[in-house]
Amino acid sequence: MEPSGTHIPASRRRRPPRWFAVTAAAIAFVAVFGGIGMAIWFAASNANAPDAAASPSATPEQTPTPTPTPLTPQEELLAQANDPAACVVTFTGEAVESAVPMLHTQGVLYAGLPIPAADGRVFAGWYSSEADAAALAIPGRVNGADLVTCVDQQITLHSAWMSPEENAAADAGIPILMYHQFTDRPEGLAPDHPDHWLKGNYAYIGDFDAHMNHIATTGFYLPTWDELAAFIDGRLYLPDHSVIITDDDAHPTWTELAVPIVNAKGLITTSFMITAYTQSPAPSPFVLGRSHTHDMHQAGANGKGRMVNWTADEIAADLETSAGVLGVKEVIAYPFGHYNDTAKQGVAQAGFELARTIEPGEVRIGTDKLALPVVRIDYGMGLDSLVNRIG
Incomplete structure (x- = not known):
């Protein structure tokens, strides 16, 4: 071994054997030209292979979009x-x-x-x-x-x-009950009450409650006004055990005393409203607001109601106004019960099919649609009185 730092002449440095150089050269040749060959083969192979993107087997089979089932x-x-x-x-x-x-x-x-x-x-x-x-x-x-x-x-x-023939044989008579005002005094209005002169119109609310309970619990059918019209025409059967409940004027005592009973028992009723004075919405889903005219609940020139003093055109115009407030044309109640042929003409001209009087009776097949009779309910008429009239 030469001492550290001793310079070795070039002639004495050890060279690798000749076979090592030849072998290294051969390896380099194979690496370079073999890589080129592999690249050429791979490119040629890919060029001859089918396009993967175009191959049907390269992607899942397409499922057609189903046609939606039409809605009923x-x-x-x-x-x-x-x-x-x-x-x-x-x-x-x-x-x-x-x-x-x-x-x-x-x-x-x-x-x-x-x-x-x-x-x-x-x-x-x-x-x-x-x-x-x-x-x-x-x-x-x-x-x-x-x-x-x-x-x-x-x-x-x-x-x-x-x-x-079966419908005619049933011979049904449909009562329309007519209430007005109400009192919570069993003895009726006090003598000093300002409406004492109308005391007969004031039904005792206890009697009304008994009436409604009887109707609600004994299987009565409550026809609508369009059903009543079809019944009169003979197109619709109504059972004899039917009744229509109405109130005139939409007096505050109707809203305060009677409507809560109607609502609790779920009985459909009709409140005939004078729309010049009352335009409140229905106080219950079971109360239908219908026309008692707009402003004809007043005396005319001869002391009778305007309904029998005005022309057919004037009557129709008033009822058009009332219908505009209520949003419906179907049935009216004549103020004071006054009507004549001119009144009936005005009612029909305004597009109403039915009109209710204060004349006693029941609605039957063939009844005049513009002169419907009623069962009037006055003070003192208890449950027995109602049963005698409607069953």
């Missing part, structure tokens, strides 16, 4: 409503092809239920089940006196029919 008419109505309280009413049974599904709101009275027609037959109403329809069962009959209730936002009503 009921589903379309619910989709349009987009309301959890919405309820679609479907009609089924004989001869109801024209009765298309209707959208209603749960907890609200039915409105505008169709009254279908068929040659030689009388419609006998809508029922909540096929069995009720076959039996004409009053508890199962559904109309605008009932609140809408349904399951899964849908309900089906079933039709019933009868012959004209």
Whole structure:
């Protein structure tokens, strides 16, 4: 070994053997030209291979988009409503092809239920089940006196029919009860009451409560006004155990004393309103506001009501104003019960189909629609008096 730092002449440095240089050169040649060859082969292979993007086997099989199932008419109505309280009413049974599904709101009275027609037959109403329809069962009959209730936002009503002969044989008489004002004094108005001269109009509220309880618990059917009109025409059957409840004037005692009873018992009633004086909204979902004229509840030139003093055009104009306030044309009550042919002409001209008088009686098939009779309720008429009149 040479001492550290000793310079070794170039002639004495050790060189690698010749075979090592040859081998290294050979390895380098193979590495360079072999890599080039592999690259050329790989490129050629890829050029001859099918385009992966274009190959059907390179992607999953495409699934056609399914065609959506068309919505039923009921589903379309619910989709349009987009309301959890919405309820679609479907009609089924004989001869109801024209009765298309209707959208209603749960907890609200039915409105505008169709009254279908068929040659030689009388419609006998809508029922909540096929069995009720076959039996004409009053508890199962559904109309605008009932609140809408349904399951899964849908309900089906079933039709019933009868012959004209069967309808005539039923010989139903429909009473329209007429109340006015109310008092909470069993003995009636006090002698010094300013309305004492009208004391006969003031029904004792205890009697009214007994009347309503009797109607609510003994299976009465409560027709709507459009049903009454169809009954008069002979197109619709109404059971003899039917009654219509009305109040004249919408007096404060009606709202304060009577309406809470009506509401608690769920009985549909009609309040005939003088719209020049009263324009309040209905105090209960069971109270229908209808016209007692706009401003004809006053004496005319001859001391009788304006209804029998004005021309048909003037009467029609007044009733148009009243209808504009109430939002409905259907039935009116003649002020003071006064009417004549001119009054009837004005009522019809204004587009009302029915008019109620104060003449005693019951509505039957063929009754004059513009002269409906009533059962008047006065002070002192207890439950026995009502039962004697309506059963």
